[in-house]
Amino acid sequence: MYSHSRLSCYEQCPQKYKLQYIDKVETEVEENIEAFLGSRVHETLEKLYRDLGYQKVDTLDELLEFFHDEWKKNWDDSIVIVKEEYGPENYLKMGEKFINDYYNKYKPFDQGRMISLEERILIKLDDSGDYKLQGFIDRVMESEEGYYEVHDYKTNSRLPLPEYIENDRQLALYAIGIKERYPDVKDVKLIWHFLAFGKEIDSTRTDEELEELKKNTIQLIDKIEGDEKFVASPSLLCDWCEFKPICRQWSHLYMIKEKPENEYLGDPGVKLVNRYAELTQKKKQVTLDLYAEIEKLEEALINFAEKEGVDVVFGSKNKVKIKETEQNKFPSKHSKERERLIQLLKDHGKWDEVIQLDTAALNKIIQEKQWNSELLDVLKDYVKHEQSKRLYLSKIKNDS
């Protein structure tokens, strides 16, 4: 069944999605330290509220002891620490601080009535129930009769921009689930606890916004189900991807990484890339030099023709004609003046005579299946599909 994180995985990288959810590839790489820290902090706050449900108010020391025990019990030396300048002890201290700050901020934890803790919720996106998601909500509270709050703990080391909060899909989806689950709901507030900053940020969604979200989420699910290629989308997040060693974007790097330098340089792939980079660089330099020389020659020819009062200059087998031309310049793209010009042409009914088919835009629409399938099917008759391969040369970052 779909979930917010499953959808996010596809948005981050369709190939990762395929490896994780379709091929279900098992990897030897353990979780990363950020996820490990997040889980331990979540467990500790879960204990706090679970005990509160039984009228037991944990002391801060009890919670920190629980956190330490869970850390030790679950620790595994294969946990990946991408930021090599920090060790596990730094992350442990971060977790202690998150819990400490949270505890002191909310003690005695009497902000509303707890409705549920770490609860699985089903989110129906359409009336027929064909599109469903599931989610696990950290905590649901009722601040006053019918006013529900969805609480979510975040251990991110960056505070998000307001747009993130306004557009966040995860908690908004939970709001849909809560509205279905509890019929007495008057309103649902979404609350994020950014533990690294001791900050609570909240937001709400109107019914219209939730309807729009359902529509967009259904479209995304359709896109995933219609995807046949699951093209890789490499980014900085690859460093946290457990499939990196087997991913076609990176596996060659893993093949050569462990080799000693002499073997490494003898690798046929390394040799090819090194030579390709060398020649591409040379080609760039030669092209630049040629352009500079041609420019100088053009200037000299114009000066010569002017000085001698001629329009054509003759060489042994070629001649160069110097012709004065005039051309009209129009306002640049996206400028206000350009918009006014377009409007003027439209007002005079002349726009159709000067517009052209934007094939790049059409290509994007077809690739991203932005139009309905009937129209896309009709377009197929006019599109010839050709496969080609292009090479992109770039520098490797030091930490790759």
Ligand code: SF4
């Ligand atoms: S390493 Fe990067 S490109 Fe490869 S599957 Fe993972 S996220 Fe995608």
